[in-house]
Amino acid sequence: MKWQGKFASLHPIRFAGEVAARALSERNIAAQNFDALFLGMTVPQQHAFYAAPWLAALIGAPDITGPTFAQACATSARVIASAATEIETGTHEAILGITLDRTSNGPHIYYPNPLGPGGKGETEDWVWDNFNCDPNANVAMIQTAENVARESDISQEQQDEMMLLRYAQYQDALKDDAAFHRKYMVTPIDVGNARRSVLITDDEGIFPTTREGLQKLKPVLDGGTVTYGGQTFPADGNAGMIVTTRERAREMSRDENISVQLIAVGTARAKKGFMGQAPVPAAQRALRNAGITLDDVRAIKSHNPFAVNDIYFCEQLHVKPEAMNNYGSSLIFGHPQGPTGMRLMMELMEELAMLGGGYGLFTGCAAGDTAMAWVVKVG
Numbered sequence: 126m127k128w129q130g131k132f133a134s135l136h137p138i139r140f141a142g143e144v145a146a147r148a149l150s151e152r153n154i155a156a157q158n159f160d161a162l163f164l165g166m167t168v169p170q171q172h173a174f175y176a177a178p179w180l181a182a183l184i185g186a187p188d189i190t191g192p193t194f195a196q197a198c199a200t201s202a203r204v205i206a207s208a209a210t211e212i213e214t215g216t217h218e219a220i221l222g223i224t225l226d227r228t229s230n231g232p233h234i235y236y237p238n239p240l241g242p243g244g245k246g247e248t249e250d251w252v253w254d255n256f257n258c259d260p261n262a263n264v265a266m267i268q269t270a271e272n273v274a275r276e277s278d279i280s281q282e283q284q285d286e287m288m289l290l291r292y293a294q295y296q297d298a299l300k301d302d303a304a305f306h307r308k309y310m311v312t313p314i315d316v317g318n319a320r321r322s323v324l325i326t327d328d329e330g331i332f333p334t335t336r337e338g339l340q341k342l343k344p345v346l347d348g349g350t351v352t353y354g355g356q357t358f359p360a361d362g363n364a365g366m367i368v369t370t371r372e373r374a375r376e377m378s379r380d381e382n383i384s385v386q387l388i389a390v391g392t393a394r395a396k397k398g399f400m401g402q403a404p405v406p407a408a409q410r411a412l413r414n415a416g417i418t419l420d421d422v423r424a425i426k427s428h429n430p431f432a433v434n435d436i437y438f439c440e441q442l443h444v445k446p447e448a449m450n451n452y453g454s455s456l457i458f459g460h461p462q463g464p465t466g467m468r469l470m471m472e473l474m475e476e477l478a479m480l481g482g483g484y485g486l487f488t489g490c491a492a493g494d495t496a497m498a499w500v501v502k503v504g
Contacts, residue, residue: 127330127459131316131323132361133229137170141225141363142183148311148365149184154377156186159367161217163208164193165200165224165463168251169232180223191220197492198428199392200224201364201466202499206390208368219373225363226462228252252359259493262398267356269400269494270431271349276399277437284355284432285339288456290446291435292334295453298472303327305452309471328458330358355432360459364467384504385474388484389415391498401434403496405441408488411498421484422500425449426473428466428489429456438488451476455489465489470499477503 126132132140149156162184164177172179178190196203201224208220231252238246249255257265264272273279298305306312306327317323334354342352367377368387375381391411395403404427412418419442427450429435435456439446450456452472455465466489473485488498 126325126328126361126461128359128361129229130329130361131325132227135227135316135361137166137168137225137227137361137363138173138176138180139183141223141365142180144311144314144363145180145221145223145365146184151311152377152379154367156184158373158377159186159189159219159221161189161191161208161211161220162186163191163204163220163222163368165195165204165222165467166193166226167195167197167200167462168226168228169234170227184221186221195463196497197495198430198460198462198465198489199491199495199497200463201470202390202487202489202497205366205368205387205467205470205499206497209387212368212370219367219369219377221365222368222467223363223365224463224467226464227361228359228462229361255492256359259398261493264398266400266430266492267345267349267351269398270351270356270433271346272398273401273437274350274433277440279350279433279436281344281350281352281355283436284350284352285336287432287435287446288334288339288355289336291429291432291450291454291456294447294451295331295457298452299327305472305475308475309468330360330459331457332358351431351433357430357456357460360461362461362464362468364464364471366467366471383478383482386502386504388500388502390500391488393496393498395494395496397494400490400492400494401431401437403490403494404428404434404438404488404498407496407498408438408442408486411486411488411500415484415500417484417500419444419486422486423480423483424451424473424476424485426469426485426487427454428460428469428487429454430460430490432456434490466497470501474501474503477501
């Protein structure tokens with residue numbers, strides 16, 4: 126849901142608890158099936174000190190707990206990778222991974238500083254100050270995209286073309302009353318109150334995108350190429366995924382004939398101030414760890430906060446732009462931080478299931494010029 130939209134006033138932990146409890150009920154999965162809950166959250170909220178055990182209690186599993194992860198835009202990939210590791214080592218048998226964030230109405234934090242003038246402390250707007258300055262590279266997020274564009278000679282026109290393609294791909298997910306979204310979304314959601322009902326049936330805040338509209342936009346930074354039309358927007362939301370053994374997966378699955386297996390994970394870090402480059406080495410490492418090549422991959426999803434990211438990825442790995450991000454990407458439907466990657470992973474799995482199975486690749490950048498990638502096999 127778009128920033129400052131209909132989810133903006135909801136407490137993200139309570140909201141995620143309501144959505145998760147409903148999703149489990151609709152799938153006839155008891156919360157007692159899980160022996161741990163792994164939570165991903167990047168924007169602090171009230172009472173987040175108790176985040177994972179509190180959320181576990183909200184879904185009806187007051188006897189379990191687990192860690193809370195915050196790895197910026199790579200949070201979803203980290204939650205699933207860490208959960209899979211504990212399943213593989215036998216530490217747990219069934220882990221519920223939930224990712225959530227509310228970028229709207231982000232916290233304004235005061236840090237005491239007794240040595241400041243008159244004892245005055247320091248303040249930080251958690252969301253915007255961190256979007257606008259990486260303390261290591263000393264640049265804003267958008268500047269990292271401009272750095273990649275400049276070094277790789279990526280024009281505004283190229284970014285407009287990529288944006289138009291990604292917008293068209295998202296329209297495929299809306300066909301037949303958004304049949305693709307219905308495969309994994311919990312919908313409709315009532316965010317009203319006692320006086321009135323306010324139903325949310327799908328994504329909110331999608332910007333209509335046309336060639337003429339994009340061409341009218343000027344770059345955000347002087348001398349740059351990245352416009353507001355060539356980047357994503359902050360959003361709010363949550364997502365959940367069960368990580369368990371093959372046997373338990375069959376018991377809880379809607380279709381026991383479809384198996385989903387995490388094969389490998391890759392992490393990488395680009396040079397300072399070039400965040401958009403990091404998904405390439407992360408993807409290469411994940412593929413290498415999986416023992417496959419891009420030729421073996423049937424579907425690719427990327428977290429692409431800037432159109433520059435996908436252009437660079439396609440140029441470096443010789444991937445056709447239309448061969449990835451079918452049915453949409455975060456460039457179009459927004460970026461709620463923690464849950465973004467998990468939604469993309471779900472869409473990747475659904476696409477592979479529709480194709481009859483095979484390998485899929487997810488990759489995406491994250492703050493600090495980093496990235497994570499993820500190879501999955503659906504059979």
